[in-house]
Amino acid sequence: MIANHFGRARLLNRTWLAVIASLLAALVSMSGRGAMAASPCTTTTTSSYSVQLCLNQPDADSVVSGNVSVSALATILSGSARVARFVYTIDGVYTLTDFMRPSNFVLPTAHWVDGAHNLSVSAVLSSGSHTSSTSETVTFANGITVVPPNTNSPTITSGTTPAPGANFVVAAVGDGASGEPAANSVVNTIRSWSPNLFLYLGDVYEDGSYSEFTNWYEDSFGVLRPITDPVIG
Incomplete structure (x- = not known):
């Protein structure tokens, strides 16, 4: 026992x-x-302010493909600084400017060749000064070994045919695609006119990059594509 x-x-x-x-x-x-x-963060401190900038998405050292969510957040730790915009680069090359806070956009990773890339962001303050950048390494895996050339050609449209006796309505706007709420308000106003033809007169903010067209133009003015004629601007 x-x-x-x-x-x-x-x-x-x-x-x-x-x-x-x-x-x-x-x-x-x-x-x-x-x-x-853990999100990579940097803190920029001057005699006037202290700002912490964090790159929240995607995860550092992750392997991604397709359209990937990117987000960053700037926190004012002290002082009266205000964040005006976020500026992103990939491998040191300008990629996109986001005027919204916090920052969120979609990165079309298939636009780059496969492999490890450095994704970096800095914040521009209302005073015009820049914070230190924060960055991380992300690996793109889309089966892309050479950047595909742009073989698209402009599609010219004469617009839609108005109803008998109705006027042919042409809408035109420029400086509109920035990712800000006002851009969607402009698009909604144009759509309320039921235009037969739309002319976008140029400028997709900030520099008209591929990522900016993907996010700021396609997500707003892109709904007018069937009646849009391209213009130089």
Whole structure:
């Protein structure tokens, strides 16, 4: 009886040790994942302000494909600074400017060749000064080994035919695609006119990059594409 009692005690002790070891392993694993997923941040401090800039998405060192969500957040730690816009680069090359706070957009990763790329963001303050940039490495995996050339050609349209006796309505606007709410308001106003033809007179902010056209133009003025004629501007 005594031997049997001690045998059960040793078995229980081994069981508890196994449970504790499993819990410790799980905690270490969770801690490691949390460290890997931590957002890269930088803090810029001057005599007038202190601003922390974090690149929240995508995760650092992640492998991504297709259209990927990118987000960044600037926090004013002290002073009266105000963030005016976020400026993004990939491998040191200008990619996109976002005027919204916090910043969110979609990065069309298939526009770049596969491999590791440096995604970086800085914030421009209302005073015109820039924060230090924060960056991370992200690997694109789309099966792209050479940047595909743009073989698209302009599609010229004469617009839609107005109803008998109705006027042919032409709408034209420029300096509209910026990703700000006002751009969507302009689009809604134009659509309310039921135009037969639309002319976009140029400027997709900030520099008309591929990513800016994808986000700021397609998501707003893109709905007018069937009746849009391209113009130089």
